[in-house]
Amino acid sequence: MTLDTILRTADAQIDGAVSRLFDLLRIESISTDPAYEEPCRAAADWLVRELTELGFDASRRDTTGHPMVVAHHKADGPHILFYGHYDVQPVDPLDLWDKDPFHPALEDTPGGKVIRARGASDDKGQLMTFVEACRAWKAATGTLPGNITLLFEGEEESGSPSLIPFLKANAEELKADLALVCDTGMFDAETPAITTMLRGMAQEDFTITGPDRDLHSGMYGGPAINPIRVLTRILAGLHDDTGRITLPGFYDGVPDLPAEVQESWDALPFDAERFLGDVGLSEPAGEQGRSVLEQIWSRPTCDINGIWGGYTGAGFKTVLPSKASAKVSFRLVGEQDAAKIQQSFRDYITDSLPPDCSVEFRGGDPANATTLPIDAPEFAKARAALSDEWPNEAVFAGCGGSIPIVGHFRTYLETDSLLIGFGLDDDNIHSPNEKYSLTSYHKGIRSWIRVLDALTTS
Amino acid sequence: MTLDTILRTADAQIDGAVSRLFDLLRIESISTDPAYEEPCRAAADWLVRELTELGFDASRRDTTGHPMVVAHHKADGPHILFYGHYDVQPVDPLDLWDKDPFHPALEDTPGGKVIRARGASDDKGQLMTFVEACRAWKAATGTLPGNITLLFEGEEESGSPSLIPFLKANAEELKADLALVCDTGMFDAETPAITTMLRGMAQEDFTITGPDRDLHSGMYGGPAINPIRVLTRILAGLHDDTGRITLPGFYDGVPDLPAEVQESWDALPFDAERFLGDVGLSEPAGEQGRSVLEQIWSRPTCDINGIWGGYTGAGFKTVLPSKASAKVSFRLVGEQDAAKIQQSFRDYITDSLPPDCSVEFRGGDPANATTLPIDAPEFAKARAALSDEWPNEAVFAGCGGSIPIVGHFRTYLETDSLLIGFGLDDDNIHSPNEKYSLTSYHKGIRSWIRVLDALTTS
Structure with a gap:
């Protein structure tokens, strides 16, 4: 043969x-x-x-x-x-x-x-x-x-x-x-x-600018806005306490899992404990009330892939940086509109900026x-x-x-x-x-x- | 002469x-x-x-x-x-x-x-x-x-x-x-x-670890805890909406400004608008209800001097990092106890960690x-x-x-x-x-x- x-x-x-x-x-x-x-x-x-x-x-x-x-x-x-x-x-x-x-x-x-x-x-x-x-x-x-x-x-x-x-x-x-x-x-x-x-994808790489130069925290700490603090507050607001993403309209188009698919997944010999244990983890950290397989296969996510700003070398430097940056990506499912979500994320950041701060976006191509x-x-x-x-x-x-x-x-x-x-x-x-x-x-x-x-x- | x-x-x-x-x-x-x-x-x-x-x-x-x-x-x-x-x-x-x-x-x-x-x-x-x-x-x-x-x-x-x-x-x-x-x-x-x-000083340089290696967000995004997300949430919680620092006991020992000092400062030809304008800012971002001079001379602060984690190069990398780090410093006044505040900060971080996360501290010498x-x-x-x-x-x-x-x-x-x-x-x-x-x-x-x-x- x-x-x-x-x-x-x-x-x-x-x-x-x-x-x-x-x-x-x-x-x-x-x-x-x-x-x-x-x-x-x-x-x-x-x-x-x-x-x-x-x-x-x-x-x-x-x-x-x-x-x-x-x-x-x-x-x-x-x-x-x-x-x-x-x-x-x-x-x-x-x-x-x-x-x-x-x-x-x-x-x-x-x-x-x-x-x-x-x-x-x-x-x-x-x-x-x-x-x-x-x-x-x-x-x-x-x-x-x-x-x-x-x-x-x-x-x-x-x-x-x-x-x-x-x-x-x-x-x-x-x-x-x-x-x-x-x-x-x-x-x-x-x-x-x-x-x-x-899953689809929306990606954003962005930089928040506050003061127009790096400052000494001894001289300006307090009155000068710190873009790292602004960035952490914005990023911390992306999820609520149950692990859901807070962007308006984010879950539009996220389908319920069809019963037969849910049943077939439940029947799979998937060991969530081992899946997490393999990388040193014990508890699923995603949306509450969803199984680990749902979290990775059928639910959308928001991940901070990178963050940087200020002094990151050895020792201490009491700098108030001018800029702080992050890379964030969204995994999307069902009929979620990747371009709309990218825009919604940009709107959220722009609307969250305090006075004197600006943002520059370097986005990736959205994909449904x-x-x-x-x-x-x-x-x-x-x-x-x-x-x-x-x-x-x-x-x-x-x-x-x-x-x-x-x-x-x-x-x-x-x-x-x-x-x-x-x-x-x-x-x-x-x-x-x-x-x-x-x-x-x-x-x-x-x-x-x-x-x-x-x-x-x- | x-x-x-x-x-x-x-x-x-x-x-x-x-x-x-x-x-x-x-x-x-x-x-x-x-x-x-x-x-x-x-x-x-x-x-x-x-x-x-x-x-x-x-x-x-x-x-x-x-x-x-x-x-x-x-x-x-x-x-x-x-x-x-x-x-x-x-x-x-x-x-x-x-x-x-x-x-x-x-x-x-x-x-x-x-x-x-x-x-x-x-x-x-x-x-x-x-x-x-x-x-x-x-x-x-x-x-x-x-x-x-x-x-x-x-x-x-x-x-x-x-x-x-x-x-x-x-x-x-x-x-x-x-x-x-x-x-x-x-x-x-x-x-x-x-x-x-x-002002005195307490400094902390620390790293939060979640998964024991960097992960691919497509495979683990959702169930795997992201230490950058944990870090941003912890740092965002350091200030309340009025700009006050939330650590328990932080303001113990912060004196009211003596009336005569307050008067002499009020009499100084200090131009807050120009002080901020010189570095591209227009609004004081410190504690509400305090003058800019108070914010820099007599009030304690908490500053994020640096942050880093994940992929920070050009382009995108959908990584869920194993580690995320930051450098934070506190400017202290009056009778604030720098060592106690350093410990209070460490306790806050440790108590804020979700399951599967650990923290390593590299602190500086506290100074009152x-x-x-x-x-x-x-x-x-x-x-x-x-x-x-x-x-x-x-x-x-x-x-x-x-x-x-x-x-x-x-x-x-x-x-x-x-x-x-x-x-x-x-x-x-x-x-x-x-x-x-x-x-x-x-x-x-x-x-x-x-x-x-x-x-x-x-």
């Missing part, structure tokens, strides 16, 4: 597949920091070379930011668009890493072998599961699987400024019958997941939440294919993260997405010591082979 | 006095940052050389931190101890300086010539007014003025960790009939001041406020001497700042202090573009000659 042959080929090639992933992981493609422009380009070029060698018609497509990589294999059958991103999160605080984040290595852990490096899970390891599935397919059958386009982005971790213009400009080329997106996780190490609900059409036949085929590979049956899951690409594919390419990924909750993505389980990588490659087989040959 | 001769000598030497001050200002003696240990030692050595050349018995006295400089001139008459500090504040944010903070220069400004450099006013320019007064005295009379000891510290801007042990160990040597401290300001550019009330004995005869003599030099009569003033040395001199040397300084409100001390008016420097030198004459010869 051909499928078995391809799977065996993938097994035989796994050492090479790890080595190729390591090559990609060594490239410091941090997209959010302008200092890393060269490595981002190098990662794109590396992918173009790999894909060309595999027989794709691959090219680097420059943008005003980091380049896109697009690769085609024309064939009969449904057009499938695969998406991943080659850029990675910054690595600070670097001193919390046990090793250089850009020197990937295989490590033995109590949970099995893992690949340790920035981007191992998010998203280089994940995108390479698909590339290596194609490689095994080609090696076993002499051709690439079906009518495929690969699209790799280099700005996913920095708000994707070039994405929408690129999709608009290349819609005819990229439009597909189905998109496959590999940037999500398993339900647990033995249970694959197809993510069908994604997405729910995918789980009764489409492709979902059933993919679910069956994943269930064949893993110990447990695949589940339809929510996802706390925001993958704006799904909304953009729908809006600009009229293409729905199937979200399949092999990350685990303890992968430390966006944190020090990111890893990707070797099993995720190996069985991820095998999973795509099965999914491609299911989608293209029946 | 001898006094006139000495003053004329000082006038004749002013160019050299500026040049010598520039030499000292070029030394980057930032005490709070361990990277500047060498320049701090170099500043101490520079002073020892200057004072030795002037005929003082001067020496560098090493401590476990930055060294002290002590210089004696033995003579008959009352023993006078002069204090200043040769260390300076850090210079960040460096990009807000119009020139290198350690390349002093004379600049023409609408308010007259100024000396622009870090430490020009706080406190190198100020301490050099006294050294140059001694130089003129020696040049004009052949001897130094009276029975004087000079004590220069190198850790004033970093909490003075070595000071108390040094005073204790050398109390017999340093004990004096009167201390002169030059680290305060004028009332305005034409009105000298003797500062008679100093001081009121000086303004009816002692030395105060009248010094006031008359200052009034002779400047256009307006000298005033007895409060001071928003904390000069813990005054309390320490009283406690460890049983010596009261006369606080005379020539800084101006717009000197930008602790801020970018610090300056010292050339008039402050020149007439400061002349003022000390007059004060020394009044204290030692009548």
Whole structure:
């Protein structure tokens, strides 16, 4: 049977597949920091070379930011668009890493072998599961699987400024019958997941200015407004005592969870205590009266991602700073309007400013939440294919993260997405010591082979 | 007349006095940052050389931190101890300086010539007014003025960790009939001041930890406690809506302003609008119902001097940080107990922590406020001497700042202090573009000659 042959080929090639992933992981493609422009380009070029060698018609497509990589294999059958991103999160605080984040290595852990490096899970390891599935397919059958386009982005971790213009400009080329997106996780190490609900996102980076220069608190402490004090008061007012967000209209469009989804989630073997315990916590800190799964999958949140102002070095400096800044993001669900919420947040800040204070906003692109059409036949085929590979049956899951690409594919390419990924909750993505389980990588490659087989040959 | 001769000598030497001050200002003696240990030692050595050349018995006295400089001139008459500090504040944010903070220069400004450099006013320019007064005295009379000891510290801007042990160990040597401290300001550019009330200080630098690592807000946003959110809530709770500080017992020992002091302050030509307008503000932000002078001179404050946590670089990173930190200081007055207030603040934070959060404290040494004995005869003599030099009569003033040395001199040397300084409100001390008016420097030198004459010869 051909499928078995391809799977065996993938097994035989796994050492090479790890080595190729390591090559990609060594490239410091941090997209959010302008200092890393060269490595981002190098990662794109590396992918173009790999894909060309595999027989794709691959090219680097420059943008005003980091380049896109697009690769085609024309064939009969449904057009499938695969998406991943080659850029990675910054690595600070670097001193919390046990090793250089850009020197990937295989490590033995109590949970099995893992690949340790920035981007191992998010998203280089994940995108390479698909590339290596194609490689095994080609090696076993002499051709690439079906009518495929690969699209790799280099700005996913920095708000994707070039994405929408690129999709608009290349819609005819990229439009597909189905998109496959590999940037999500398993339900647990033995249970694959197809993510069908994604939270949206509104982001704001802002600075409050009070006095027109830094002041000495001995001379001005008291009468001079302190922008850090203003900022803390504004941020502290974002949640009430029950953990609900106080912005007017914030919960407009937040749906009640359908009873059948609630029941299916209640039935999942999710251990909230362990989920929190894994990161040193014991009590859920979100909205009161909601389960932990609801808090991360179906409820909107407001997170302060960063704050800074005044003197932050060693020792003391009795300064009254001129400026204080913060980065705040909102995870959105259902029909919440991301742009309206961003405006509502700006209005709240502006209305909360005392006299003599001003604010400057540097917002990100708002993205609404997405729910995918789980009764489409492709979902059933993919679910069956994943269930064949893993110990447990695949589940339809929510996802706390925001993958704006799904909304953009729908809006600009009229293409729905199937979200399949092999990350685990303890992968430390966006944190020090990111890893990707070797099993995720190996069985991820095998999973795509099965999914491609299911989608293209029946 | 001898006094006139000495003053004329000082006038004749002013160019050299500026040049010598520039030499000292070029030394980057930032005490709070361990990277500047060498320049701090170099500043101490520079002073020892200057004072030795002037005929003082001067020496560098090493401590476990930055060294002290002590210089004696033995003579008959009352023993006078002069204090200043040769260390300076850090210079960040460096990009807000119009020139290198350690390349002093004379600049023409609408308010007259100024000396622009870090430490020009706080406190190198100020301490050099006294050294140059001694130089003129020696040049004009052949001897130094009276029975004087000079004590220069190198850790004033970093909490003075070595000071108390040094005073204790050398109390017999340093004990004096009167201390002169030059680290305060004028009332305005034409009105000298003797500062008679100093606010005390409690400082706390602390870190709140929630999750044991940085998390991805897409995965944990909602159920995982965010320490920045905890920190902002704690800091926002420090003041009520009227600007009063909410810590239990905080106002214990805060005296009502005596009616005669209140009257004398009301009579001062203090322009609150201009004081605030100079730094881009229009409305006093301190305790409601208190005048701006009360807010800076006689009322206690709580200031957030710095805050940091999470991602603070360019762009966005949807991190839920493990830690968030702040530096908070309290200016204290009257009989407020600085140690009790520090403990009360720690208790407030600890009691405010939600489950799964912990706090680590890195406090500074608490110092109580001081009121000086303004009816002692030395105060009248010094006031008359200052009034002779400047256009307006000298005033007895409060001071928003904390000069813990005054309390320490009283406690460890049983010596009261006369606080005379020539800084101006717009000197930008602790801020970018610090300056010292050339008039402050020149007439400061002349003022000390007059004060020394009044204290030692009548």
